[in-house]
Amino acid sequence: MTADIFSEKHQILFYETDRTRQVTPGMLVNILMLASQDQSDALGITSQKIHAQDLGWVVTQHLLTIERLPRLKEQVVIKTQATAYNHYFCYRDFWLEDLAGHTLAKMHSIFILMDQQKRKITKVPDELVAPYGSDYTAKVERIAEPEKFDAAKTAQSKDYRVRFMDIDANQHVNNVHYFDWIVDSLPEDFLITHQLKQMNIRYKREVHYGELVTSKVDEPITAADSGMLITHHQVSVGQQESCRAQCLWDKIV
Template identity: 60%
Template sequence: MTAEIFSLDHQIVFYETDQTRQLTAGMLVNLFMLASQEQSNHLDLTAQKVQSMNLGWVVTQHLVTINRLPKLGEKVVIKTQAQNYNRFFCHRYFWLENQTGELLAKMHSVFVLIDQKKRKLTKVLPELVAPYGSVYTNKIEHLSEPKKPNIQPTYPAKTYRVRFMDLDGNHHVNNVHYFDWLIDAMPREFLLTHHLKAVNIRYKHEVYYGQLITSQVSVTDLGQQLISYHQILTQDLENCRAECHWEKMTTLIK
């Protein structure tokens, strides 16, 4: 049995892009999550139904690979497959293609089920994954951890206050906001001269409404390629860690 691949057509709109007129990394993940949500709705496994059981799906890690980000107005196809799971972890895959089938980006995500009242991990319920055609396996893939940044940040750290609109239906900060915090730690000049090619992001501890978070980064220059190592911190607690791979642009965006 193979898990169903769900497809969703979409056209990139202006609020999904930045000044380069390309889809942002955060919005890329938003589109992937939208496809996941639409598949769940299609199978009558809505967020409301899961929440009525005092449960919620939470992302623990994303592995993102980008060939190129689509431009404003470009028509794309978003695909997703809830491929396999074990007692505690569910692995879902995503693909973004243009209308000719060119692979623009892909993502491998790990989800866990939490008890909303206890805010603790709980076992995956078969009735919540069976409709996707997900396959149970004992030999599920373990994703590599992002490397920890150097003690000395390359650029000045930035701070952000967690707002009400940063929270989602699970009452915690939507995982996409971390992408914005991470990437915003990079200077504008850097972002205008480099393509983001890959992201490994690991969510470790929840961030709560009203908290002040710090985004810091250290960069390793490997010539044509650069790697940035990121942390999201609340005081001394590491809430999120990420590793981003960048490529210098051959043609600068004006």
């Protein structure tokens, strides 16, 4: 069996872009996730129904690859496919294309189902994934993890207090808000002259309302194979690591 591909169109709104008139990385992930939300709604497995069972879908890892960030007012096509699942993990692919069918971005994501009361991972019931046509797989998929952040190599560190509007229906910081903390840890002159090409982001621990988050990044190093710049990131609350990420950046010419 092959899982169904769900597809929808979207036009880039001005508040999805920054001063470069391109979509921000966080908004890119929001836009991709639109398709999975709408697929779930179309199948009648809305997030409201999931939450009514005291459950919630939680992202544990995204591997995002960007060919080109969509521009203000551009028409894009979002596609998604819930490819496979096992007892605890659900694997999903996303694509963003322009109207000519060129790929702008891809994302591979891992979701778990969280028990909202116990705040713990719970087994995925077949009836919650069967409608997507996902294949059951006994194997747990291994995606490369972002390299461990070496605190001794911290080049920049910024603090953020979690706001009311950072919290989603799972009562924790939405996975997309980490993208802003990670991108903003880099200096303005770097962000204006470089384009994010890839982010591997692994979520380790929930972050809650009011907590003080620290976002650290090391000095960019040049990748031997591609010549692109690599940055390593850590988001933490006190001594506890909440999230780790590794990014690839290309110079804007």
